[in-house]
Amino acid sequence: MTVDFNGVGPGQPNNRTGNATDKTGNAPRTSQQPASDTAAKQSSGARADSVSLSDQSKALKSLESRLAEYPEVDDARVAEIRAALEDGSYKVDAEKLAQKMLDEDQGIFG
Template sequence: MSNSIDGIRGVHNNPTAESQNQSKTLGSKVDSEAQARVSSAPTDSVVLTDVAAQVQKAEKVLAETPEVDEAKVKQIKAAIAEGSYQVNAKQVAEKLLNLEAGLSEKT
């Protein structure tokens, strides 16, 4: 690296130091501009529509609803234990066929 002497004083030109100083100055300027944009940026807000509020309410109700009707299960268990539960074979067969037909439509 060569050093040039300017005039009588012997001022050394150091391009690396000068560019670092410029980078620091530029960096602090960019940081202050970014902070100004952040502080003046509008805040975000969310407004739920009536439909969204109804969907949230429905989700809450569904989450609280049990998946199994315990009263019906208890009733069927009692009927099976007594031997009075009657299976409708035709209805079971129709439901199985409908299920099979529905599954084959999706594939």
């Protein structure tokens, strides 16, 4: 939630010198020059940015695209467990479950 006190928003200094600002935080245009001309002048002096990716980031991107091909849920495994629950053959090892819960707690608090 953004709060606007007298035209001052986040990231704006408290400007009490009399310069009025609109709701976007921009001072009103006083020149007759179109906005597109101003933008063109500002960008003409700017140099182009470039990005190069490391081999590790390229490998991670490749891995990400391969993982996207796999389903999020193994439907066959879900069906197998569902059938085992329905026929009563699904058994839970209480000691193994308790140990995993303790291990998880140690990972969080340890």
